[in-house]
Amino acid sequence: MNQKQFLRPIVDAAALSAPLADYNTADAVEYLNALPLPQATNTLAALSLPRAVKLLEAPELQHAGALIAALPPARAAALLGLMADDRATDIVHELDDAERARLIPLLAPEARRSIQLLLSYPPNTAGALMTTEFVAVPADWTVAQTMQHIREVERSRETVYAIYVLDPHSRQLLQVVTMRRLITGEPEDAILAVAQVNPPVTVNPLLDQEEVAQLIRRHDLLAIPVVDAQQHMLGIVTVDDILDALIDESTEDVHKFGGVEALDKPYMQIGFLEMLRKRAGWLSVLFLGEMLTASAMQHYEDELARAVVLTLFIPLIMSSGGNSGSQATSLLIRSLALRELRLRDWWKVALRELPTGVVLGAILGLLAIVRITIWQLAGLHDYGEHWKLLAVTIGAALVGIVTFGSLSGSMLPFVLKRLGFDPASASAPFVATLVDVTGLVIYFSIAAMILGGTLL
Amino acid sequence: MNQKQFLRPIVDAAALSAPLADYNTADAVEYLNALPLPQATNTLAALSLPRAVKLLEAPELQHAGALIAALPPARAAALLGLMADDRATDIVHELDDAERARLIPLLAPEARRSIQLLLSYPPNTAGALMTTEFVAVPADWTVAQTMQHIREVERSRETVYAIYVLDPHSRQLLQVVTMRRLITGEPEDAILAVAQVNPPVTVNPLLDQEEVAQLIRRHDLLAIPVVDAQQHMLGIVTVDDILDALIDESTEDVHKFGGVEALDKPYMQIGFLEMLRKRAGWLSVLFLGEMLTASAMQHYEDELARAVVLTLFIPLIMSSGGNSGSQATSLLIRSLALRELRLRDWWKVALRELPTGVVLGAILGLLAIVRITIWQLAGLHDYGEHWKLLAVTIGAALVGIVTFGSLSGSMLPFVLKRLGFDPASASAPFVATLVDVTGLVIYFSIAAMILGGTLL
Incomplete structure (x- = not known):
């Protein structure tokens, strides 16, 4: 903003709405979004009613609730009455109880009735999304x-x-x-x-x-x-309401899969504390779950002390289980969301994931055996006299863990759906946590079998 | 299918199309999808041209390319010519070169021109998605x-x-x-x-x-x-082409985030070998990356041998870094996809993730310290005489690793975008791998600082 613009009195309606005159709705919305709230409110108040309605109806307009709440109540009610009722309802949703109580009685009876009807449906349902203007x-x-x-x-x-x-x-x-x-x-x-x-x-x-x-x-x-x-x-x-809803839903799904509570606002608009709350909850729950790995490790502390070499591969083995699990989960979440698969198809999936997991595990196991052999023979690291048995242990553990990861990662969305949760709540971190503890048990059991009497 | 239906000769056109008479398009498509290919082809051949066109135009119809290729060429060309040209182009895309060479010359000149134009645009662009029928x-x-x-x-x-x-x-x-x-x-x-x-x-x-x-x-x-x-x-x-494209794209994004190459067919229709190929590639790449953890561990083998107690918390600490990273990545992938943030905003995000990571890490660190203290005092496990220092080490390491995870998880989509890749390629397993190796280094460095002279 240059100095001349800055010196204009901010109550001058013509000056305020002037920059918007040449903009189409989408650009005008971007302009409003960039203004601080008081200035955006004054600008909106200076526009003609039909123009202001157009801007308020754009789903990209940010803080629409705050703008409506900051306008003189009579004008706010007039704008809400002229807007599409589904969008007006979205805005009323953003108001607090006091603001609603002030504005709703000022609405024309017809607009009031349809907004109150729409307010009564739970979010993300056809009722909440619909318009009565057909x-x-x-x-x-x-x-x-x-x-x-x-x-x-x-x-x-x-x-x-x-x-x-x-x-x-x-x-x-x-x-x-x-x-x-x-x-x-x-x-x-x-x-x-x-x-x-x-x-x-x-x-x-x-x-x-x-x-x-x-x-x-x-x-x-x-x-x-x-x-x-x-x-x-x-x-x-x-269809355009559905387009908006789908874009929001796919954002929500990616957030959930990443292990965050879905954000309903753009990243930079979430307050610091709100952001912490959205992330700390799941992160702490996962952390408490993951604490079981410490318990599992404690259980094998003697083995670890006798064969420190076993610890070297713990991160590698655990992450492979988590990765194969998150692959399988991502595939099944979408198949269930798109209704390609039904709940009753779980066993068909299990029958596919079992051999898939075995082969994937064998591929990784082979890579690990090659890696250990090369390091040992090239003198890059000494894994001790039983290095061949160690390599076989790692290879076998990978087959077991990747199979378990693929199987449990693919079954988790079914289990969640069966329990009435959204299958998309099966996040990658959740699967990883699930697989980690079992992965350790599989690893140490196989190690005990193969290395018992030699290293252990 | 009951026995009576089974005994009907499969070449009887009236009998074949009869079950479809009462179905709307969507249901008829489901019916066709459930038939084996030869029977589906015969059924399609028995329908009137306009009905067959309607079914072929439904994006839910599976194996549309195989169906067209199996029909008599003259009928296949007639159907392609009557279809919306964008959908006809999608089907031609599924044909192999020999099938295309046989069918395209049979098309009417106008249909041929528009299909050839549409075939020339790269997939997922406006040109590939458009129709010339406006x-x-x-x-x-x-x-x-x-x-x-x-x-x-x-x-x-x-x-x-x-x-x-x-x-x-x-x-x-x-x-x-x-x-x-x-x-x-x-x-x-x-x-x-x-x-x-x-x-x-x-x-x-x-x-x-x-x-x-x-x-x-x-x-x-x-x-x-x-x-x-x-x-x-x-x-x-x-808008309906866009709706289809968005649904496909959000499937692709979830698959990518899960660390799988995007599948272009429903889960149960992917062959076993194709499924392996889609998953083994990324899984192996991640595995090779994760092998660096083994190298990092080898580097600290002496410390590990002296203080086995340190190994007990490795899975817990590593997974916390991965989880916080995958949270941050999922938030930023969507913000970049929705154009809420631009490439140049990376430093604003970094400035937010830094304090967020510190606080999240402090919360987890506190949980860990409480856990160790309770176990030690209640006699559930003996972490040795330096257990207080050990608890402080774990707490401090968690602050460091969660901060690093949040920062690198949030920056990865920006880096990928800057390098010209899709930010959505930043998968949860990729972030976890990135964070794991550094996480180990952070852990052992902090341990050396705090425990040097006592446990180490």
Whole structure:
């Protein structure tokens, strides 16, 4: 910002909104995001209502709740009333109770009712994601009547490309007409004449957003109707809401797989303490689990004292178990999320992971044997007189541990799903911890078998 | 399948297509997927052309390439010509050279040209994802002319909801008109009168699909035009293609983060050898890297022999470094993918991870000190006369290692991006390997400092 701009009084509405005049919505949002909150609020207050609504509706706008809360309540309520109700609900979600109590009574009755309905659904469900602003017409209308209706309500509807045909009496959903089919119809045709032949694909408001996304994708829809048990329409979930939801969900999945509680804000916007809380929890739980490795090691302390050479390979062996486990887990998490595999398919997976693990373990075991042999023969390190037996021990332990890692890594998502958790909660660190303790036991048991009487 | 169905001759077309008659496309695709290839081919051959096209266009259909290759060439070419050209191109991608050479000459010239154009773009780019079947009209047309044109071409266009207005002479893209705006226009209005005010958002054919998705999302589009350097339209990428691409990409990201080469087929469809290849490569590379831990341990073998008690905590300490690293990596991978952070922001992240790592390390260090103290005082294990110094060593090592893990885990995605790799290639096992070797060095250095003269 140059000095001249800096000297402008910040209450000058024209000056404040001037830089935004040439921007499209996405760029204007970026500009607002870069301003400190008080200035961003003043800028938003200086814009025309329709422009401000456009910016507030952009999911990329940060601190939308704080902006609404900082605006004069009458203006804030006007903006919320003009916005798409699903986005308005998202913003109301960000407000604290006092702010909600102040704003909601100021809303127009219709906007208030739909926002209160949407607020009542749990997050990440079709109900929470839907908008109530769709186009519905009675089944006794013609194409021309429908077209005229759409022209009149177009501005207040999130999409007009899917038109829902309701029973004129019971108001139950009968059919869906796409705009494509509508415009090819003759004006005097009955609306049902251009409707799709198949019964409409609908969802229950409590369905998880990931399943909604799968349905939208499978049936190539632009929107999916959300209905109650009596087939009355509650709203629609549009493809762009699903796009946003999927991007958020895949962020969440990567975070979970990395062993962090999902962050709902960009990295740089999370406060220091919040960031600690999101990470310390899991890290401590894993640490407590991993403490069992210390107990396992204590159990083998005598063996360790007699054969220090065994300790040299502990990190190598443990990490191989963890790595093969995290590979298997990542494969199965996605297969379960994409519904390629069902819970009952667990044994098919186990039957595949068993030989896969054995072969992978054999490959790593061979590498280890070659490594030890080369170091020993080239004089790089002396593993003692029983180095051949040691090499065989390491090789055999790797086969056992990688097999165990692959098997348990692939079964963990099934177990979590069976227990009612999200299979994506099976994080790489979680699998590694699970495999580490058992890995040590496998290692020392094999060492006792092969080296008993010589080194041990 | 019951016996009666089994006894039907498999060449009976009516019998083959009969079970599909009542299914919608998605269910029919599931039915076909469950059949062995020869039967699926016969079923597909028995369907009407439009029905077969619908099934082949479903991205969920498996082995579409094998099905097309197994059909009589004339029918295969007819089906490819009738399909959306982007999907037809995907299927041609699955064919081997001989099959392509046999089929492509049989295609109608227009279909052949557009498939050959699409085949020429690298995978995962706007060019590879786009369709050439869009609606474009010259800028001197009226709303009524445009509407009439859409009614005529509707069936052969992937979307008619975005209409591209071209300069009548140069054929450069001037504006975009949405169907929403078109139907609100008066028939005699010029098409430009209902066009959007802002210049159209366009992409280059070589842009990565993830960036295309971000633009579609940011600007809330149903399709985005792909243009060459002279603003001539090459095609459009629609939101449903992006939805498919995003789901594939998030699968790929989870696989990569788990340390597997991305699978392009469902888990159960990957052959045993292919599965081994996808996993053995990374696993072996990580194993070779992890071998450095054995070298590091060898270097400290004397210390280990003198103080076996130190080895008890090696797995615990190493895994804590890996876990904190994989947390940090998962956070930064997503922030970079979502463009929340740029390459130049690396130092801001480093400045945050440093104190975060110190505090997280202190929490774990404290847990470890408490654990050792309890075990020692309760007589569960004897850590020797210097157990207090040992506890301090473990605590201090955890602070050092968790800080190092957080810092290097967060910097790795930046380094990969700087080197031109996908930041999502920073897998949890990769980070763990990176942190393990350094972790050991940190541990033994701190041990030497604190325990030098007593235990060491």
